[in-house]
Amino acid sequence: MVHALLILLMCQLLGEVSSRALGLPLPGPVLGLLLLLAGFAVFPKLVDLMRPLAQGILGHLSLLFVPAGVGVVGHLDALGGQGVGLFLALVGSTILAIAVGSLSFALVARLTGNTDD
């Protein structure tokens, strides 16, 4: 558990440092993700070491958004008269993006004969 946590934090740390030092457009944690993927490819045994911790964190991913979510409430009144337009933009665009994205995937999968197992 401690080793898994150490590896996770080291990947993030290396990601943050290289993202800032090299001025990359990718945020540190995403680079950390790529580093860990590379780690899995080089040392396949790492997967079993990381699994309990990673599954534990990802199993409660929703929890991690709560603190930022509470911050939203303080800003709701700041949206003022533009609230309705913004809300409709968020709802409309999210529905359209999910619909277009999933149908594009299904269409291209069918065209290329790439079906789910």
Add this chain to the structure above:
Amino acid sequence: MTEFTEVWSYLSREPLLWLTATLLAYSIGDAAFRASGRKPWVNPVLISVVLLAGILWASGTRYATYFEGAKFVHFLLGPATVALALPLWETRHHVRRAALPILAALFAGSLTAVLSALAIAHSFGISGEVLISLAPKSATAPVALGISEQMGGSPTLTAVLVILTGIIGAIVATPLLNLLGVRDWRARGLAVGVAAHGIGTARAFQVHPVAGAFAGLGMGLNAVLTAFLAPAVLHLFQ
């Protein structure tokens, strides 16, 4: 009464109270979600946020004080992003075989998210800083804030719009995808990750592991793509 004041002044100085409150509110939200038979509109993030906001308001606590405790939970967003490497690795055979559908869904979904959001907001007369702040709202929070700042938007407003997008996506995804008749877990997950980042990904993991892994992939890829797409599409509305 003095005793209560003393206890309260201790609690309000320490992170313990708000860290505990955050976990408690989430437990209640998660229990409600399970009790409902995992209905998408009983969203644990939304329930916890409403509960905590009510408590903060009733106790006259500032968000900065709350965040002193909640930051320990917030911090884990970074390690959780790194941990997404595990489901990606375990579904790598799916991912490699589905490269073309993934790219198609990524470009179509990401472009639709930015373009339709700006078009709808624009039709309501929204412009300037607010419109800029809306452009990257489907990308994961740290990336969206960076993009917003770079283009001259307001990072705080972007944070609000990102979180709301995630909650909306988590609520509408299952009924919408059922209505559309999309049964492929890969298509469902990827589209939700592209449109509704980490909150959508969290929802996808609740539904199916393959959907979760593809949502994580969609979120990661869209973080990069939005950095290029958002400024280009925004140009059309200025």
